[in-house]
Amino acid sequence: xxxxxxxxxxxxxxxxxxxxxxxxxxxxxxxxxxxxxxxxxxxxxxxxxxxxxxxxxxxxxxxxxxxxxxxxxxxxxxxxxxxxxxxxxxxxxxxxxxxxxxxxxxxxxxxxxxxxxxxxxxxxxxxxxxxxxxxxxxxxxxxxxxxxxxxxxxxxxxxxxxxxxxxxxxxxxxxxxxxxxxxxxxxxxxxxxxxxxxxxxxxxxxxxxxxxxxxxxxxxxxxxxxxxxxxxxxxxxxxxxxxxxxxxxxxxxxxxxxxxxxxxxxxxxxxxxxxxxxxxxxxxxxxxxxxxxxxxxxxxxxxxxxxxxxxxxxxxxxxxxxxxxxxxxxxxxxxxxxxxxxxxxxxxxxxxxxxxxxxxxxxxxxxxx
Amino acid sequence: xxxxxxxxxxxxxxxxxxxxxxxxxxxxxxxxxxxxxxxxxxxxxxxxxxxxxxxxxxxxxxxxxxxxxxxxxxxxxxxxxxxxxxxxxxxxxxxxxxxxxxxxxxxxxxxxxxxxxxxxxxxxxxxxxxxxxxxxxxxxxxxxxxxxxxxxxxxxxxxxxxxxxxxxxxxxxxxxxxxxxxxxxxxxxxxxxxxxxxxxxxxxxxxxxxx
Numbered sequence: 001x002x003x004x005x006x007x008x009x010x011x012x013x014x015x016x017x018x019x020x021x022x023x024x025x026x027x028x029x030x031x032x033x034x035x036x037x038x039x040x041x042x043x044x045x046x047x048x049x050x051x052x053x054x055x056x057x058x059x060x061x062x063x064x065x066x067x068x069x070x071x072x073x074x075x076x077x078x079x080x081x082x083x084x085x086x087x088x089x090x091x092x093x094x095x096x097x098x099x100x101x102x103x104x105x106x107x108x109x110x111x112x113x114x115x116x117x118x119x120x121x122x123x124x125x126x127x128x129x130x131x132x133x134x135x136x137x138x139x140x141x142x143x144x145x146x147x148x149x150x151x152x153x154x155x156x157x158x159x160x161x162x163x164x165x166x167x168x169x170x171x172x173x174x175x176x177x178x179x180x181x182x183x184x185x186x187x188x189x190x191x192x193x194x195x196x197x198x199x200x201x202x203x204x205x206x207x208x209x210x211x212x213x214x215x216x217x218x219x220x221x222x223x224x225x226x227x228x229x230x231x232x233x234x235x236x237x238x239x240x241x242x243x244x245x246x247x248x249x250x251x252x253x254x255x256x257x258x259x260x261x262x263x264x265x266x267x268x269x270x271x272x273x274x275x276x277x278x279x280x281x282x283x284x285x286x287x288x289x290x291x292x293x294x295x296x297x298x299x300x301x302x303x304x305x306x307x308x309x310x311x312x313x314x315x316x317x318x319x320x321x322x323x324x325x326x327x328x329x330x331x332x333x334x335x336x337x338x339x340x341x342x343x344x345x346x347x348x349x350x351x352x353x354x355x356x357x358x359x360x361x362x363x364x365x366x367x368x369x
Numbered sequence: 370x371x372x373x374x375x376x377x378x379x380x381x382x383x384x385x386x387x388x389x390x391x392x393x394x395x396x397x398x399x400x401x402x403x404x405x406x407x408x409x410x411x412x413x414x415x416x417x418x419x420x421x422x423x424x425x426x427x428x429x430x431x432x433x434x435x436x437x438x439x440x441x442x443x444x445x446x447x448x449x450x451x452x453x454x455x456x457x458x459x460x461x462x463x464x465x466x467x468x469x470x471x472x473x474x475x476x477x478x479x480x481x482x483x484x485x486x487x488x489x490x491x492x493x494x495x496x497x498x499x500x501x502x503x504x505x506x507x508x509x510x511x512x513x514x515x516x517x518x519x520x521x522x523x524x525x526x527x528x529x530x531x532x533x534x535x536x537x538x539x540x541x542x543x544x545x546x547x548x549x550x551x552x553x554x555x556x557x558x559x560x561x562x563x564x565x566x567x568x569x570x571x572x573x574x575x576x577x578x579x580x
Binding site for chain 1: 418421422423443444445446447449451453458459461462465466469470472473474475499
């Protein structure tokens with residue numbers, strides 16, 4: 001047996017490689033579909049990518065000519081990268097390592113350096129896009145950019161530094177927060193009641209125990225957070241429709257796209273969060289179909305307030321009622337199609353998702369006369 | 370002459386909200402085996418985590434051979450190895466890689482000893498698999514093998530016998546019997562069950578049962 005010393009950086013890089021492979025195995029097909037869709041509509045996919053990349057850095061380069069806007073633009077653009085790091089954090093440093101890591105003789109500087117390395121690696125696709133976008137703009141060299149070359153490039157470098165720095169700070173914050181949270185979880189542990197302990201035993205319905213409590217006690221807290229966020233955000237198109245009815249088609253399209261994304265995401269989170277609980281329940285006298293239906297309800301529930309606001313905000317005149325009903329039915333069917341049991345493979349899901357999106361957007365554009 | 374204790378704990382305070390666990394807890398652990406016992410919730414695992422540095426005490430002083438945890442946390446941790454009660458962390462590593470990682474962190478990590486423990490626990494056929502693909506018992510054996518070979522002045526093992534098969538339990542009983550006679554290092558083990566006849570006979574017992 002050869003036990004070669006393995007440095008902390010190498011261990012972290014192995015994790016990133018391993019997690020990235022698992023991620024690509026799961027989601028890579030979505031990327032391929034997206035590339036195929038983008039490439040199909042253009043004479044040259046490279047031109048499309050260059051244009052999209054240029055749009056990414058355009059606001060920053062524009063702000064380079066406006067001193068008052070430069071700092072906010074750099075900060076906002078850095079924040080975009082930080083959001084990406086936040087989304088990738090399970091790939092960069094799994095929180096479940098926190099306890100074991102704290103017990104290891106690791107130098108803080110090694111941990112910080114490893115964080116910087118994995119963050120930089122995780123950001124490579126975004127940084128490449130920035131580089132492609134900047135090159136595209138500098139090569140085309142529009143008149144407004146000519147006097148700003150140095151400042152624009154410097155601001156892009158500041159964004160890159162800010163993004164990596166912000167990402168490292170996020171990981172460091174998460175590392176500290178995990179410790180605090182684990183102690184807080186223990187703090188919330190029930191204290192043994194005095195007196196008659198059996199008095200505390202109450203009959204509890206399975207829906208309460210397996211559906212409601214997990215949403216705020218765990219293990220489905222993140223599903224609960226996603227449901228709350230989705231419920232709030234899905235009200236925005238309805239409010240937008242109330243304020244600006246002239247753009248009704250856009251608001252309906254936004255609601256449909258948001259609804260489809262929210263249902264898919266919440267269903268995926270709920271499936272992952274409840275899986276251990278449902279496995280533990282497999283020996284209990286419960287109907288699996290009831291648990292499945294309950295989980296589907298969790299995914300659909302956040303859409304209700306948004307749908308209600310949208311209906312109440314619809315203008316009375318100019319609505320094609322037949323198309324509106326078709327739009328509503330398509331929304332419902334598209335959502336139900338995202339809740340299959342057992343789950344479909346990634347290719348089927350991505351194809352169905354894109355098809356549903358196209359149909360919903362087409363119907364949304366036809367609701368208003 | 371009484372040998373100098375390896376690990377000193379002075380005035381340790383730690384609480385879970387309204388549930389104080391340790392208040393002014395002091396103890397000195399000498400070389401050999403200390404068997405920490407007590408009912409569920411008495412703080413056995415938390416004590417090990419506090420010693421390891423996985424939990425931060427509200428107050429108190431921890432020192433191994435005079436190296437204080439608060440003053441020199443990295444040097445202190447080099448002298449303390451913790452084998453937790455759950456699954457092996459760093460689940461993407463193969464056992465050989467995990468041992469290599471530990472070898473890089475603990476200066477006296479004994480590769481020959483780990484090879485012997487791999488044989489003893491019958492881990493040879495699992496060395497090529499990632500930890501995530503190993504059963505909970507096999508993961509436990511890997512972590513315990515690393516603990517036995519760590520060479521740290523203080524080795525903490527939380528329920529090391531959990532999920533082990535009969536042959537591995539017998540092997541670990543033997544290894545713990547040897548730990549009980551170790552004149553240089555402190556082995557602190559939390560367990561609800563017997564550590565083996567020899568270890569039971571020689572181990573000091575720290576009982577955390579409420580008075």
